Amino acid sequence: MTYLAKPRLHHPSLTVNKVGYTRRDYEGKISTLCAGCGHDSISAAIIQACWELDIEPHRVAKLSGIGCSSKTPDYFLGASHGFNTVHGRMPSVLTGANLANRDLLYLGVSGDGDSASIGLGQFAHAMRRGVNMVYLVENNGVYGLTKGQFSATADQGSKSKKGVVNSDSPVDLVALALQLGATYVARGFSGDKAQLVPLIKGAIGHGGAAFIDIISPCVAFNNHAGSTKSYDYVREHNESVNRIDFITGRDEITASYAPGEVIEVVQHDGSSLRFRKLQADYDPTDRYAALSYMNAHQARGEVVTGLLYVDQLATDLHVALNTGDIPLNKLDARKLCPGARVLDKLNTSLR
Amino acid sequence: MKKRIEAVNDFVIKFANVNGSGSASANELFAKAILRMGVPVSPRNIFPSNIQGLPTWYEARVSDKGYQGRRGGIDMMVAMNPQTWDADVAELEPGGYLFYDSTRPMPASKFREDIHVIGMPLTEICNAVYSDPRQRQLFKNIVYVGALSVLLEIESAVIEKLFGEQYKGKEKLMASNVQALHLGRDFASEHLEAPLGIRVQRSDQVGRKIFVDGNSAAALGCVYGGATVAAWYPITPSSSVAEAFQSYCAKYRVDPETGRNNYAIVQAEDEIASIGMVVGAGWNGARAFTTTSGPGVSLMTEFLGLAYFAEIPVTIINVQRGGPSTGMPTRTQQADLISCAYASHGDTKHVMLLPEDPHECFEHAAAALDLAERLQTPVFVMTDLDIGMNQRLCEPFAWDDSRSYDRGKVMSAEELEAGKDFGRYKDVDGDGIPWRTLPGTHPSKGSYFTRGTTRNAYAQYSERGPDYIYNVQRLLKKFETAAALVPQPVLRPAARKTPLGVIYFGSTSPAMHEALDVLGEAGIHLDALRLRAFPFPAVVAQFLAAHDKIFVVEQNRDAQMHCLLVNELDADPARLVRVLHYDGTPITARFITSAITQHAQARAALQQETRELS
Numbered sequence: 001m002t003y004l005a006k007p008r009l010h011h012p013s014l015t016v017n018k019v020g021y022t023r024r025d026y027e028g029k030i031s032t033l034c035a036g037c038g039h040d041s042i043s044a045a046i047i048q049a050c051w052e053l054d055i056e057p058h059r060v061a062k063l064s065g066i067g068c069s070s071k072t073p074d075y076f077l078g079a080s081h082g083f084n085t086v087h088g089r090m091p092s093v094l095t096g097a098n099l100a101n102r103d104l105l106y107l108g109v110s111g112d113g114d115s116a117s118i119g120l121g122q123f124a125h126a127m128r129r130g131v132n133m134v135y136l137v138e139n140n141g142v143y144g145l146t147k148g149q150f151s152a153t154a155d156q157g158s159k160s161k162k163g164v165v166n167s168d169s170p171v172d173l174v175a176l177a178l179q180l181g182a183t184y185v186a187r188g189f190s191g192d193k194a195q196l197v198p199l200i201k202g203a204i205g206h207g208g209a210a211f212i213d214i215i216s217p218c219v220a221f222n223n224h225a226g227s228t229k230s231y232d233y234v235r236e237h238n239e240s241v242n243r244i245d246f247i248t249g250r251d252e253i254t255a256s257y258a259p260g261e262v263i264e265v266v267q268h269d270g271s272s273l274r275f276r277k278l279q280a281d282y283d284p285t286d287r288y289a290a291l292s293y294m295n296a297h298q299a300r301g302e303v304v305t306g307l308l309y310v311d312q313l314a315t316d317l318h319v320a321l322n323t324g325d326i327p328l329n330k331l332d333a334r335k336l337c338p339g340a341r342v343l344d345k346l347n348t349s350l351r
Numbered sequence: 352m353k354k355r356i357e358a359v360n361d362f363v364i365k366f367a368n369v370n371g372s373g374s375a376s377a378n379e380l381f382a383k384a385i386l387r388m389g390v391p392v393s394p395r396n397i398f399p400s401n402i403q404g405l406p407t408w409y410e411a412r413v414s415d416k417g418y419q420g421r422r423g424g425i426d427m428m429v430a431m432n433p434q435t436w437d438a439d440v441a442e443l444e445p446g447g448y449l450f451y452d453s454t455r456p457m458p459a460s461k462f463r464e465d466i467h468v469i470g471m472p473l474t475e476i477c478n479a480v481y482s483d484p485r486q487r488q489l490f491k492n493i494v495y496v497g498a499l500s501v502l503l504e505i506e507s508a509v510i511e512k513l514f515g516e517q518y519k520g521k522e523k524l525m526a527s528n529v530q531a532l533h534l535g536r537d538f539a540s541e542h543l544e545a546p547l548g549i550r551v552q553r554s555d556q557v558g559r560k561i562f563v564d565g566n567s568a569a570a571l572g573c574v575y576g577g578a579t580v581a582a583w584y585p586i587t588p589s590s591s592v593a594e595a596f597q598s599y600c601a602k603y604r605v606d607p608e609t610g611r612n613n614y615a616i617v618q619a620e621d622e623i624a625s626i627g628m629v630v631g632a633g634w635n636g637a638r639a640f641t642t643t644s645g646p647g648v649s650l651m652t653e654f655l656g657l658a659y660f661a662e663i664p665v666t667i668i669n670v671q672r673g674g675p676s677t678g679m680p681t682r683t684q685q686a687d688l689i690s691c692a693y694a695s696h697g698d699t700k701h702v703m704l705l706p707e708d709p710h711e712c713f714e715h716a717a718a719a720l721d722l723a724e725r726l727q728t729p730v731f732v733m734t735d736l737d738i739g740m741n742q743r744l745c746e747p748f749a750w751d752d753s754r755s756y757d758r759g760k761v762m763s764a765e766e767l768e769a770g771k772d773f774g775r776y777k778d779v780d781g782d783g784i785p786w787r788t789l790p791g792t793h794p795s796k797g798s799y800f801t802r803g804t805t806r807n808a809y810a811q812y813s814e815r816g817p818d819y820i821y822n823v824q825r826l827l828k829k830f831e832t833a834a835a836l837v838p839q840p841v842l843r844p845a846a847r848k849t850p851l852g853v854i855y856f857g858s859t860s861p862a863m864h865e866a867l868d869v870l871g872e873a874g875i876h877l878d879a880l881r882l883r884a885f886p887f888p889a890v891v892a893q894f895l896a897a898h899d900k901i902f903v904v905e906q907n908r909d910a911q912m913h914c915l916l917v918n919e920l921d922a923d924p925a926r927l928v929r930v931l932h933y934d935g936t937p938i939t940a941r942f943i944t945s946a947i948t949q950h951a952q953a954r955a956a957l958q959q960e961t962r963e964l965s
Binding site for chain 1: 386557559560561562563571574575577579580582603604606609610611612613614615616617619620621623624625626627628629630631632633634635636637639653654657747748749750751752754755756788789790791792793794795798799800801802803804812
């Protein structure tokens with residue numbers, strides 16, 4: 001955590017983005033998490049992604065559940081509305097908020113306890129429905145705020161700080177998201193910002209249910225030998241399947257790649273994702289191949305990262321519900337109330 | 352000589368059927384035909400938690416005086432279910448009428464000496480005319496309606512007109528129903544003694560009233576009240592609220608130009624997700640509601656505490672059923688009062704509206720959406736299975752086109768821009784209700800972090816005692832404001848001055864009105880106050896103070912309204928008398944009359960004794 005507040009005064013030379021904000025305008029309150037917490041790196045990556053994408057901060061709604069990860073929305077995008085809901089139930093609140101106003105960007109921030117233990121059901125159903133959102137799980141395999149109990153994503157055989165060995169099988173949120181119909185599925189590592197920022201940008205431009213599982217080591221309770229969510233372990237076992245560049249429609253494509261090395265996927269909002277393949281046999285547009293690749297590599301103890309799956313034809317819950325373009329929270333009685341004459345007719349039919 | 356019940360436009364008829372046999376629509380047709388003759392009817396479905404095979408009953412009370420409560424006692428039984436024969440026959444009043452399918456002979460021991468038995472070979476008649484087994488079953492119901500129309504003098508033309516409306520454009524179906532009706536009528540005219548001592552005579556007591564169930568009415572109230580987001584999870588007896596909302600929206604809420612929906616309905620994975628979605632939508636400025644019953648409310652309580660504390664508009668239609676636990680899912684009670692009034696941990700209090708009939712289900716649903724936004728808090732509409740799932744004759748729905756929605760205190764971008772001070776949890780108007788902003792309103796002003804943890808008046812995290820006290824005291828003040836805004840109680844003064852009062856609410860209403868008439872005729876006079884909401888408006892305390900004894904009539908075991916009166920108003924328990932009905936059937940006028948009469952007589956005897964002693 002940062003103990004000293006940075007001055008609010010901006011240096012005049014700070015770069016301004018297309019909507020007139022500096023990167024600092026995307027910051028929030030001072031973090032109260034532990035120094036070195038992976039979550040703070042993720043907050044920084046969110047700030048970077050939003051600034052680079054020229055998103056007006058107040059057009060973002062940040063929602064979270066309960067836990068260390070769920071506190072973080074207070075530490076970025078201070079000009080956005082935030083909602084720290086109840087434990088494990090962020091997905092339903094986000095779904096309702098999204099139904100009310102389809103024009104905002106919905107950022108759901110959760111943790112492994114919040115999404116894989118108490119909130120596994122809501123996580124699953126939000127993916128099934130295809131809610132248009134960026135759903136981030138800051139995954140450290142441990143309950144930090146209650147001081148170090150295993151969470152449901154802790155690997156079988158991994159060791160707690162107190163030396164207890166976890167005997168339960170882990171919940172793999174990426175595999176679940178793939179199975180349940182999420183249309184953008186990625187895994188990142190809080191220690192690799194260069195990979196994480198484009199993953200978040202891709203999710204923001206996606207237009208459907210986008211999920212990123214971010215391994216985010218807990219320096220206080222899960223960063224020791226025997227943990228499979230420590231900085232050291234993830235660095236050693238990180239198997240990145242691709243590197244993506246996020247390209248907005250306006251950007252000119254300058255880099256050149258050898259044929260076969262690159263896949264380009266155009267997303268809902270016209271932006272493109274360009275993949276540089278790091279693993280020749282990996283195809284991020286095949287849901288079932290992605291699942292089987294992951295299973296095979298995870299069985300070898302590898303942490304598969306990168307953009308694992310994207311469906312460029314993704315739609316969302318609003319499409320399924322056929323809701324109008326005007327957000328529901330902006331409709332007035334003229335649009336919503338059928339009026340007295342209709343009611344009289346209805347009365348007649350009930351006699 | 353054997354007694355014979357004689358009554359015109361004043362009797363109770365009960366149909367004993369098998370669930371899934373198609374009897375429901377025939378029975379409804381029967382009730383509607385009587386209504387169309389200008390005679391009030393109140394039917395009640397008594398059904399099991401089952402789709403096919405178990406016993407089901409339809410009890411219709413015909414009352415020229417317009418009494419719609421359950422009366423108690425049966426004057427005529429249409430016994431179509433062998434499984435329940437013995438109990439059905441036993442339930443008849445002496446001198447009553449038993450109508451049954453006589454295709455298979457029944458031993459004499461299966462009947463009673465003191466009732467009038469009318470046998471008709473329904474199965475035989477249908478088997479002779481129809482070859483398809485399903486038709487035989489379905490038309491048997493229409494054939495008995497035909498026979499009953501002769502026995503009770505219900506006009507055939509009225510029933511045929513109803514067929515015409517029901518099967519408009521499906522002439523073949525209409526013709527076959529008319530044929531079945533006449534099969535029954537012809538047999539009855541030829542072979543049965545008609546009319547019975549009980550019968551129907553054209554009257555003019557229905558007027559402009561409508562015949563509708565409370566769940567449809569509540570759903571329509573949500574449409575008129577401007578709800579755009581509904582999230583729900585199927586549960587008896589509330590599912591039909593969501594289903595009716597869906598079908599009204601499909602009719603009235605599809606944009607005629609774009610063909611797109613001005614509503615969103617999600618069937619959630621459970622009640623926790625349902626209320627979560629409603630909280631999210633309410634936070635984001637859409638009018639949202641969920642519909643559920645007791646077990647669902649239990650699941651929702653954590654979120655209800657959040658909505659109370661973070662001050663988010665939420666509307667919940669609770670169609671109460673018999674509890675606790677799974678309880679009696681297809682029976683009625685008013686037993687969720689305490690679990691809703693104080694839902695969630697810590698000090699919480701919620702607003703509850705208490706509709707008496709479908710008309711008020713409509714009114715209160717629309718009012719709840721306004722109140723939830725005005726007060727920024729959860730508002731329950733506490734209906735129950737008796738009014739929710741039964742059609743009831745009630746005042747027509749009404750809407751004033753000049754009425755606008757009360758969106759409450761929402762600060763606009765212009766107000767923020769002009770520099771208006773925004774303290775999300777600050778009482779600036781003295782009514783305990785703070786101002787809120789909606790996400791996305793202003794680029795740099797008015798954003799805040801919503802949370803269930805304590806905070807200061809500017810929504811900043813704080814566990815300081817004074818900040819906490821300020822906030823929870825303000826919430827209490829807001830609750831006082833609510834008492835003035837909710838639907839106010841309705842007083843029915845006694846014919847003469849009396850020290851006795853009675854408090855009642857919700858679906859007890861029709862039985863209570865009838866009981867008050869009967870008690871009044873017997874010389875027992877009571878001032879009656881019908882509660883329409885919680886928190887209690889000031890007149891409730893005044894009513895309590897103005898009477899020596901106050902009966903509190905409710906449909907639960909633990910006297911929950913009585914508890915709320917004692918708890919919230921410091922009412923003297925010694926002056927309150929509990930009148931409790933909780934076997935799962937709707938409360939009857941006979942039950943209330945008898946409970947109050949006994950108490951009044953004991954009181955009179957005691958007063959007499961005191962006088963003699965002194």
